[in-house]
Amino acid sequence: MKTSDNTFATQPVNDNITSGENMSVWFDAVNQPISYEPLNSDIDTDILIIGGGISGLTTAYCMAKEGRNVILVEDGCIGSGESGRTTAHLTCALDDRYFQLEKIYDEPTAQLVANSHMKAIEWVANTVKLHNIDCHFKRVDGYLFLHASDTKETLEKEYEATKRAGLITEMLSAVPGIEAEDGKWCIKFSNQAQFHILQYLKGLADAFIQLGGKIYTQTKAENITKQGASANGYTVKANHIVVATNTPVNDWVTMHTKQWPYRTYVITAKVPKGKLPYALWWDTGDHDSKWVSQPYHYVRLAEYDDQYDVLIAGGEDHRTGQADDEEIKEEDRYTKLIAWTKKHFPGIEDIVYQWSGQVMEPIDSMAYIGKNPGDDNIYIITGDSGNGMTDGTLGGIIITDIITGKYNPWIEMYSPSRITLKTTSDYLQEVGNMVVQYGDWFAGADINKVENLKPGEGGIMSSGFKKIALYCDEENNLHTCTAVCPHLGAILQWNADEKTFDCLMHGSRFTTEGKVINGPTTSDLKKVVVVEEHPVT
Ligand SMILES: Cc1cc2nc3c(=O)[nH]c(=O)nc-3n(C[C@H](O)[C@H](O)[C@H](O)COP(=O)(O)OP(=O)(O)OC[C@H]3O[C@@H](n4cnc5c(N)ncnc54)[C@H](O)[C@@H]3O)c2cc1C
Ligand code: FES
Structure with a gap:
């Protein structure tokens, strides 16, 4: 929270609560960290889930709903990873364009992807309703508009591709809520959603426990094998192990050559209630960027107090640890983001929070969900880029279907073992970047x-x-x-x-x-x- 001397909510990095010094807007509303007892004895279980973010908790809840014996271990508190630092858009307007998915995969796959993300939003809506979770869940429209470096052709191609993918979209000549010139054209995505992530995770954790599940926080899993893991020095034996740690901690090499870490920045600004509609906004990304991911801006509104909402704006990404390559230090990225936000939303007032987080960018535009390559009973959910709210939800649904042997049309396309051949130049650019970094020695x-x-x-x-x-x-x-x-x-x-x-x-x-x-x-x-x-x- 901003104070009178213009400082932001910070604390010495306490990884039990969140993964950085700056606190996100979500922590104020939950008063205290969502924590449980740490594990303090050896334990046998059917399903072991590692990680208490949206991916781990959704999987834990889905498996418990199937009547399975499930425990979840989390080395901090619930939401202390990237889920607590998200901006919590629930959307089928993905980081990468549908026309790109058609090129990397094919049209039927792009349709399945669109359908999976819409179903994930619906799943969250139903779960919120079923358990009466008070998390400000709202159905909203989303607007994909042109970045200043992009041309209208991108929107035209994307509009056609979204139609082929079966989405309800519309091309508009002005973007509701945005005043800048580069926000002139946009694609409207209907029936998207937003929520308060930590309140949602608390509700999901309560529902999981009601179903008989057990959560152990401040419990770090290590030495993960087909038999289970050690956690806080105790042995956890399990038939199935789900590694939902954002980036896998069970594998040294394979998955880490298929995805790359990026840092992304967020500011929130007060806006008088009623001045802006509740909606999601994204631009089409910086086409002049040196980064393969072509960083884009993402914006939404959230409730704040009786008089104000907050506009939550993100972007200015760079490969983790390489901010200086663009000569803009980590701490200076907020200045750039504030300037962009003021230009597009001139009605904003005080900046009240700022923080950054890490996203894992997959090389072929889709999350990796399913069996860890080479393993039969170890599963991973990773590579979810800026779409982890829906990808994490899909992770829970898909892995539950794999374990219970149910047919699911999404299993193959999200498989961590999939092979894609059409991303060679991006791959070589990212690998080249990695090799160069060893020069730091x-x-x-x-x-x-x-x-x-x-x-x-x-x-x-x-x-x-x-x-x-x-x-x-x-x-x-x-x-x-x-x-x-x-x-x-x-x-x-x-x-x-x-x-x-x-x-x-x-x-x-x-x-x-x-x-x-x-x-x-x-x-x-x-x-x-x-x-x-x-x-x-
Ligand atoms: C700034 C920002 C904005 C974003 N905005 C959006 C958005 O608007 N919409 C969207 O869909 N996505 C968004 N994302 C992406 C999304 O937030 C993430 O992809 C998602 O939260 C990842 O969830 P997760 O459960 O997989 O990982 P996490 O939330 O990181 O959870 C993993 C957990 O595992 C725990 N853990 C790690 N190692 C161990 C271990 N050895 N033992 C036990 N526990 C362990 C960690 O403590 C952590 O809590 C955003 C991300 C960032 C950073
Ligand atoms: S994370 Fe792989 S070398 Fe540091």
Whole structure:
């Protein structure tokens, strides 16, 4: 929450609550973190779910509804991953265009994709109704409008493709709510939705527990095998293991060559009630961007207080750890986002929250949901880019159908083992980017001397061939860890905005004290001791 001296809701990174220093707009309404007892004994179960975001909780709920014995373990609290940092659009207007899906796959697949996302929205609507979940769920329209770098041809092609995909869309010559010139043409997507994510997750968790499910928070799963996992040092034996950790923590390589981590930024601004309609807005993305994902802006309205709503606007993405490649630091991305939002929605008032989060971009435009490649009883839900609300919901539905042996027409197309051949240039560009990043082993550091660090600052220091992640806390204590990622050895980058050390290869992230926040790794950073600026490991 903004205070009189213009600071935002922050806290030292407490990965039990959320995965960064900045707090999202959602946490105020739930008063306290959604937590349960940690696991404190060995346990046997039919289904083990790892991760308490929308993917894990939906799967847990669906399996419990089938009468199965289910436990869910979460290393923080419910929603402490990216689900708590989302903007919670529920939409079938995906990050990638339908005409691109037709090209990468084919027309029938694009139809199935459209249908799956519409069904996911419907599933959420029905579940909210069934359990009377108070989460501000609303049906709204969505508007896909032109980014300043794009041409009307994109909208025309997309409009035709959405029709072929069986969606209810309309081409409009003006965008409701938007005043800027580049918002002139748009496609209207009917019957989309929005909700308050943490209130929804709380409702889903309550419903899961009523069905006999068990949730253990502050419980980290490690050593995941076909037999189960260890969690908080105890053994969990399971027949089926669902890894719903946003990026898989059970696999070292395979899935991490099929998706890439991006950081994305959000600001929220007060708007007098009634000034803007409840709706979703997205632009078609920056066609001049250096990033394969062509970052786009995404906007919605949410209830705030008696007098105000808040406009929640996101965008300005970059590959994790590579903000400087565009010479716009993480912390400066908000300024750009605020300027864009003011131009398109001039009626906004005070900025009341700002935060960032991480999304996993799949190389072939669709989430990976299903059996982990090579495994029969380990399942993953990942690669859900900016569509994780519907993809996470689909994850729960699809994996339940796989385990219970029900026919589901979406299983094959979302399979993590699918092979797509038409994305070679994007793939090579992202892989090339990864290889270049290993050059950081030889690059200079951003801190030359320990004494240059001020309280609240961090960075990477070189000492011979060693790279050290340094952080000076508000009490002037120095925290020193290796800056080498425990996953596959890339050098970490300091993120001054969220006060984390981020790995630009596959998105592992760590607190200032080296505790892991995002996979693929499950290991913390090793502490090192700096003696007269020479580290001793
Ligand atoms: C800023 C932002 C805006 C977005 N906006 C939208 C939007 O408007 N619409 C949309 O559809 N999508 C959006 N997304 C994407 C969407 O929020 C995510 O894809 C989705 O929340 C991912 O859910 P998840 O359950 O898969 O992962 P998470 O919510 O990250 O949950 C994974 C959980 O696993 C836990 N975990 C990790 N490792 C372990 C372990 N070893 N043991 C136990 N637990 C572990 C984590 O603590 C975490 O809570 C947005 C994302 C961001 C960052
Ligand atoms: S996350 Fe893979 S090397 Fe760091």
